[in-house]
Amino acid sequence: MNRETAITAAPDAESPLARRLSQYLDLTYSERDALRALEQERHEFEPGDIIAREDEALERMYIVGSGWLHASTHLQDGARQILRFIFVGEIATMFSVAWEYSAATLTAVSRCTLYGFERTTLGQLFREYPRLGALLYAVAAAEQVAMADRLTSIGRTDGMARIATLLLDIRSRLRAVGEISGSQFEVPLTQQDLGDAVGLTKTHIGRSLKALEKTGLVEREGRLIRITDVNALSDIVDFKDRHAHIDTSWIAQKH
Amino acid sequence: MNRETAITAAPDAESPLARRLSQYLDLTYSERDALRALEQERHEFEPGDIIAREDEALERMYIVGSGWLHASTHLQDGARQILRFIFVGEIATMFSVAWEYSAATLTAVSRCTLYGFERTTLGQLFREYPRLGALLYAVAAAEQVAMADRLTSIGRTDGMARIATLLLDIRSRLRAVGEISGSQFEVPLTQQDLGDAVGLTKTHIGRSLKALEKTGLVEREGRLIRITDVNALSDIVDFKDRHAHIDTSWIAQKH
DNA sequence: CGCTGAATTGACTTCGGTCAATTCCTGTGG
DNA sequence: CCACAGGAATTGACCGAAGTCAATTCAGCG
Numbered sequence: 001m002n003r004e005t006a007i008t009a010a011p012d013a014e015s016p017l018a019r020r021l022s023q024y025l026d027l028t029y030s031e032r033d034a035l036r037a038l039e040q041e042r043h044e045f046e047p048g049d050i051i052a053r054e055d056e057a058l059e060r061m062y063i064v065g066s067g068w069l070h071a072s073t074h075l076q077d078g079a080r081q082i083l084r085f086i087f088v089g090e091i092a093t094m095f096s097v098a099w100e101y102s103a104a105t106l107t108a109v110s111r112c113t114l115y116g117f118e119r120t121t122l123g124q125l126f127r128e129y130p131r132l133g134a135l136l137y138a139v140a141a142a143e144q145v146a147m148a149d150r151l152t153s154i155g156r157t158d159g160m161a162r163i164a165t166l167l168l169d170i171r172s173r174l175r176a177v178g179e180i181s182g183s184q185f186e187v188p189l190t191q192q193d194l195g196d197a198v199g200l201t202k203t204h205i206g207r208s209l210k211a212l213e214k215t216g217l218v219e220r221e222g223r224l225i226r227i228t229d230v231n232a233l234s235d236i237v238d239f240k241d242r243h244a245h246i247d248t249s250w251i252a253q254k255h
Numbered sequence: 256m257n258r259e260t261a262i263t264a265a266p267d268a269e270s271p272l273a274r275r276l277s278q279y280l281d282l283t284y285s286e287r288d289a290l291r292a293l294e295q296e297r298h299e300f301e302p303g304d305i306i307a308r309e310d311e312a313l314e315r316m317y318i319v320g321s322g323w324l325h326a327s328t329h330l331q332d333g334a335r336q337i338l339r340f341i342f343v344g345e346i347a348t349m350f351s352v353a354w355e356y357s358a359a360t361l362t363a364v365s366r367c368t369l370y371g372f373e374r375t376t377l378g379q380l381f382r383e384y385p386r387l388g389a390l391l392y393a394v395a396a397a398e399q400v401a402m403a404d405r406l407t408s409i410g411r412t413d414g415m416a417r418i419a420t421l422l423l424d425i426r427s428r429l430r431a432v433g434e435i436s437g438s439q440f441e442v443p444l445t446q447q448d449l450g451d452a453v454g455l456t457k458t459h460i461g462r463s464l465k466a467l468e469k470t471g472l473v474e475r476e477g478r479l480i481r482i483t484d485v486n487a488l489s490d491i492v493d494f495k496d497r498h499a500h501i502d503t504s505w506i507a508q509k510h
Numbered sequence: 511c512g513c514t515g516a517a518t519t520g521a522c523t524t525c526g527g528t529c530a531a532t533t534c535c536t537g538t539g540g
Numbered sequence: 541c542c543a544c545a546g547g548a549a550t551t552g553a554c555c556g557a558a559g560t561c562a563a564t565t566c567a568g569c570g
Contacts, residue, residue: 071403073403073407075407075411075412075493076493079411080411081406081407081410081411083403083406083407084403094396094399095396095399095400095403097392097393097396097397098393098394098396098397098400098497098501098502099397099500099501099502100502100504103400103403103497104400104403119504119505120504120505122389122505123389123505123506123507124507126381126385126386126388126389126392126506127385127386127389127507128385130381130382130383130385130388131381131382133381133385133388133389133392134377134378134381134382134388136392137352137381137388137391137392137395138352138353139353140392140395140396140399141349141350141352141353141395142352142353142354143399144349144350144395144398144399144402145350145353145358145359147399147402147403147406148326148328148338148339148350148358148359148402150406151336151338151402151405151406151409152328152330152336152338154406154409154410154454155336155409155453155454156330156334156335156336156454157330158525158526159525159526190547190548190549191548191549192548198410199409199410199411200526200527201526201527201528202548202549203526203527203528203529203549203550203551204525204526204527206549206550206551207526207550207551208526210550222535238330238331242353242358245354246353246354247353247354247355249355249374250374250375250377250378251378251381252378252379252382413557413558414557414558445515445516445517446516446517447516455558455559456558456559456560457516457517458517458518458519458558458559458560458561459557459558459559461517461518461519462518462519462558463558465518477567511570512569512570513568513569513570514567514568514569514570515566515567515568516565516566516567516568517564517565517566517567518563518564518565518566519562519563519564519565520561520562520563520564521560521561521562521563522559522560522561523558523559523560523561524556524557524558524559524560525556525557525558525559526555526556526557526558527554527555527556527557528553528554528555528556529552529553529554529555530551530552530553531550531551531552531553532549532550532551532552533548533549533550533551534547534548534549534550535546535547535548535549536545536546536547536548537544537545537546537547538543538544538545539542539543539544539545540541540542540543540544
């Protein structure tokens with residue numbers, strides 16, 4: 001873990017995790033406070049920085065305050081698989097909740113800031129704010145379904161559809177956290193990265209990307225991506241946004 | 256939902272969910288009782304029966320009491336992807352926790368019995384037994400990592416390795432719930448099913464399966480599978496058992 | 511004993527991988 | 541301000557793993 005700088009967060013800053021969770025459930029003031037308490041100690045990272053390494057001990061948990069990163073694994077033959085991208089308001093260390101070590105390597109995609117806290121604090125949160133516990137569980141379930149979607153994309157569709165799905169996914173997540181200004185967005189990933197995410201070679205990413213452009217549904221200018229007709233593309237590749245809405249009616253109402 | 260028969264569970268039967276969870280955390284009597292309360296209404300299914308259908312409303316939740324099933328999705332072109340297999344003591348409806356509908360189709364693989372309960376009961380559980388909430392969260396995180404493993408397998412390895420990984424995974428899960436007698440186990444799946452699980456055609460499953468047999472590490476007799484050297488095969492395909500152990504030290508101790 | 515769905519086998523095709531050369535950027539230092 | 545270095549992208553030729561299609565065999569079952 002390098003380039004980290006522990007600073008106390010501005011006390012009045014709104015918590016990114018709270019912002020994200022309150023999309024789904026109306027939170028009380030004390031619940032918001034409890035979430036803010038998770039974001040004491042701040043760390044800054046530059047693109048490419050490695051936050052945690054696969055199989056290495058990882059005691060603390062981290063929440064994304066700004067920017068985005070990805071989780072990946074490496075095989076013996078040197079191949080890499082990017083498992084998921086992680087955005088503002090998410091628990092970056094989801095892959096190490098269940099063990100004393102991290103099951104994946106965490107790498108910064110853009111400049112980003114993370115907030116760290118003790119793992120036992122999470123246990124405390126479940127104990128004192130059960131609604132938040134239930135909500136985190138629901139979000140984890142949604143995330144699992146999103147991952148199942150990627151599995152389907154990789155297992156059963158061709159190169160063009162895989163990339164299209166990935167771009168739609170990244171777009172909708174960036175939008176959800178308000179990191180997209182206009183109709184286009186920046187994807188600071190190399191073709192190698194894209195390939196490792198969707199299970200293709202960088203060479204073939206180039207070919208598929210070009211084929212995708214030829215359909216007219218996607219435009220590209222360096223690292224800037226513009227999807228001209230999101231609905232049309234979503235229909236073609238059967239993309240579903242798993243984060244726009246989640247049902248929390250089974251969780252107790254606010255008081 | 257067909258062939259269902261609502262019967263009250265034998266009051267002294269041990270809860271499969273409790274049995275599974277207590278592998279990871281020492282549960283109190285009242286926690287065990289709370290878990291047993293989830294298993295009131297019982298349903299029986301035959302192999303091939305469909306328990307829930309993708310995109311259709313699914314209000315209740317189901318826990319697996321015996322047997323196993325799988326969750327799948329279907330694409331417009333008729334292709335199918337099996338997302339995961341679900342075993343005794345798991346929440347079968349994980350893919351519908353976050354919505355009013357199911358994100359996957361649930362199909363019985365073997366004869367199996369499920370226990371249904373109201374979704375709000377889950378909210379209650381989080382409220383009254385926060386340790387169980389935290390534990391369910393940890394298990395969901397582990398499950399997400401297991402799914403990430405499958406993603407890697409499908410995205411970055413060849414046919415033989417994909418099948419080998421799948422067989423090792425099924426074996427270790429069947430063992431975990433005590434459904435394996437000797438060194439071999441029954442896999443009541445067609446080659447089509449296996450293909451839909453690992454992203455290959457049924458034809459190619461046949462070829463890969465035969466290649467796998469030729470290595471001498473796997474033997475096959477109809478639906479019976481025997482892995483002669485589990486450790487050797489695990490090393491070759493880099494298989495990791497994500498369920499043997501999970502860390503719960505961050506969850507409060509029993510009283 | 512014949513029917514049906516699954517498994518096996520073979521011939522041929524294709525999508526994506528491999529390898530390698532070339533071009534394009536972008537940042538850097540003279 | 542320009543030359544240069546090095547990574548990324550592009551392009552092309554060729555290869556191979558997996559898909560497709562179809563015929564044949566097998567196994568369970570009424």
